[in-house]
Amino acid sequence: DSGVTQTPKHLITATGQRVTLRCSPRSGDLSVYWYQQSLDQGLQFLIQYYNGEERAKGNILERFSAQQFPDLHSELNLSSLELGDSALYFCASSVAPLGGPYNEQFFGPGTRLTVL
Amino acid sequence: QKEVEQDPGPLSVPEGAIVSLNCTYSNSAFQYFMWYRQYSRKGPELLMYTYSSGNKEDGRFTAQVDKSSKYISLFIRDSQPSDSATYLCAMYSGGGADGLTFGKGTHLIIQP
Secondary structure, eight states, rough: OOOOOEEEEEEEEEEEEEEEEEEETTOOEEEEEEEEEEEEEEEEEEEEEEEEEEEEEEEEOOOOEEOOOOSSSEEEEEEEGGGGGGGEEEEESSSSOOSSOOOOOOOOOOEEEEEE | OOOOEOOOOHHHEEEEOOEEEEEEOOOOOOOEEEOOOOOOOOSEEHHHESSSEEEEEEEEEEEEEEETTTTEEEESSSGGGGOEEEEEEEEEEEESSSOOOOOOEEEEEEEO
């Protein structure tokens, strides 16, 4: 158990809908990352937050957004869902943000999103 | 061409064999190199972390980085059935705010 929690474990929804994925980082970790894992693209970095502020953006679509709250939990919002958004979504946390020496990222168990 | 290339496998070897897993990359700015292990239906967990070129050993695992060839390897000695998993290489530059860049992962099967 990494100490990172994600809810829900599974989510099934229809095209065009909007969903929210939730992540609670390990105790003491200030940085949260979101990743998308699909069979064809592999594990791709979406976005990073550090202590409530957006720190870096990766391959995140404009239909997707995220935020980190004062209690440090984070939410990833996916809207106007398409079939191709079906994937595993992982949250990871670390003590400090990337930049300089590596700070280990601890991954949560993921949320499996199925868009029908 | 993707930034990080990794053979997806599956790679099937008998128990006790030495396993070699590899990744190549194109971005010369990468300085930090990691190997993650991912069991089915679980999140990735860090196995090894190496900075710049060189070797690093931890128990049965050895990570090698050759920056001149843009090639990294993970060796597993005395492989066990419990090593069966997907192994993902990951890297980042360290120069700014960015996330990890992952290979697609190699599915490894250790036959008892």
